[in-house]
Amino acid sequence: MDGFLERLMRKKQNSANAAKERLKLVLIHDRTDITPGQMENMKNELLQVISKYVNIDPKTVKIDMAQDGREQRLVADIPIAASSRK
Amino acid sequence: MSAKVVTITSGKGGVGKTTTTANLAVALAQQEQRVVCIDGDIGLRNLDVILGLENRIVYDLVDVIEGRCRLKQAMIRDKRLPELYLIPAAQTRDKSAVSPSDMVRLCDELRNEVDWILVDSPAGIERGFKNALAPADIVLVVTNPEISAVRDADRIVGLIEAEEKGPAKLILNRVNSSLTKRGDMISAEDVLELLAIDLIGIIPEDENVVVASNRGQPVTLSEKAKAGQAFRNIARRLLGEEVPYMNLDEKGGLFDRLSRMIKSGGD
Numbered sequence: 001m002d003g004f005l006e007r008l009m010r011k012k013q014n015s016a017n018a019a020k021e022r023l024k025l026v027l028i029h030d031r032t033d034i035t036p037g038q039m040e041n042m043k044n045e046l047l048q049v050i051s052k053y054v055n056i057d058p059k060t061v062k063i064d065m066a067q068d069g070r071e072q073r074l075v076a077d078i079p080i081a082a083s084s085r086k
Numbered sequence: 087m088s089a090k091v092v093t094i095t096s097g098k099g100g101v102g103k104t105t106t107t108a109n110l111a112v113a114l115a116q117q118e119q120r121v122v123c124i125d126g127d128i129g130l131r132n133l134d135v136i137l138g139l140e141n142r143i144v145y146d147l148v149d150v151i152e153g154r155c156r157l158k159q160a161m162i163r164d165k166r167l168p169e170l171y172l173i174p175a176a177q178t179r180d181k182s183a184v185s186p187s188d189m190v191r192l193c194d195e196l197r198n199e200v201d202w203i204l205v206d207s208p209a210g211i212e213r214g215f216k217n218a219l220a221p222a223d224i225v226l227v228v229t230n231p232e233i234s235a236v237r238d239a240d241r242i243v244g245l246i247e248a249e250e251k252g253p254a255k256l257i258l259n260r261v262n263s264s265l266t267k268r269g270d271m272i273s274a275e276d277v278l279e280l281l282a283i284d285l286i287g288i289i290p291e292d293e294n295v296v297v298a299s300n301r302g303q304p305v306t307l308s309e310k311a312k313a314g315q316a317f318r319n320i321a322r323r324l325l326g327e328e329v330p331y332m333n334l335d336e337k338g339g340l341f342d343r344l345s346r347m348i349k350s351g352g353d
């Protein structure tokens with residue numbers, strides 16, 4: 001019996017899994033017609049707007065495209081730093 | 087009874103649309119269904135040679151549309167089966183010789199004559215694809231477990247939805263179970279998860295397919311070939327039967343899991 005970690009490592013390395021992970025990203029951008037660069041710009045602009053109102057730490061912010069069946073959605077998790085009133 | 091129009095498409099070329107059209111046509115005809123298949127790949131006709139009917143062509147699709155012959159005159163009957171016909175593509179014209187509404191009109195005229203109309207779509211997302219899609223009641227997307235084929239399939243599935251012809255059903259062709267087991271071919275489960283559409287069939291990579299096209303005798307005509315069995319299963323699913331997914335993997339495993347997954351997922 002292979003150990004769990006070994007199996008996990010093999011799964012990480014095999015080319016089918018690499019293809020799947022790459023496809024996941026490519027399909028998101030194909031479906032939404034947003035390039036990775038545009039996505040980055042959108043995140044930055046969003047952060048600018050939000051930080052006008054509340055204190056946020058850009059390093060803790062997560063904004064990602066998620067797949068839900070054939071629908072895509074933007075999922076944002078934006079922790080607000082303490083003493084956020086400006 | 088009115089025929090169902092099934093369009094077989096893919097986006098990418100060379101994934102097995104023509105092979106699938108020919109074999110589904112044979113499999114449906116073997117089930118006593120009356121079938122017409124239409125080669126929608128104008129300028130690059132191929133369905134005729136795959137079916138082995140190339141020497142019997144007199145008129146083609148464009149001749150019918152432009153009124154040079156009657157519909158019946160362009161329907162070549164396959165003598166190996168009770169009721170299987172081919173309407174070949176024109177070879178010396180281009181896709182603009184036919185419009186989507188021409189295809190709708192042609193299929194409507196055929197609807198009362200047969201049970202199934204199969205339309206073999208050309209590769210691409212342009213005119214030929216739109217022509218093939220326009221008359222469809224059911225759309226089958228063919229792909230291979232390979233990164234560029236899956237990507238193109240996703241694009242086509244989106245376009246089919248946009249044209250309100252969805253949801254398309256997936257045929258995963260050329261599955262190599264030993265490569266899959268080794269982790270060097272994207273699994274059927276992963277393809278389904280990525281594309282998020284329903285599956286209607288998995289066809290193994292099968293050298294009999296190549297032999298069959300060499301001879302112009304679709305692999306489904308032979309009893310034993312695995313690919314032929316897989317095509318017969320798809321035909322039965324089109325006829326509304328619930329057919330379990332066959333075990334392509336000698337040692338069991340993936341395909342058992344897959345069929346369980348599909349059963350639990352409804353449909």
Ligand SMILES: Nc1ncnc2c1ncn2[C@@H]1O[C@H](COP(=O)(O)OP(=O)(O)O)[C@@H](O)[C@H]1O
Pocket residue numbers: 096098099100101102103104105106209259260261289290291292293295296299313
């Ligand atoms: N399941 C299969 N096993 C082996 N070869 C296949 C299989 N399906 C298709 N092929 C081969 O792949 C090639 C492309 O198939 P074809 O049906 O012409 O694709 P398309 O119509 O999508 O361009 C052909 O040479 C065909 O024989």
Ligand SMILES: [Mg+2]
Pocket residue numbers: 103104105127132207208
């Ligand atoms: Mg073809």
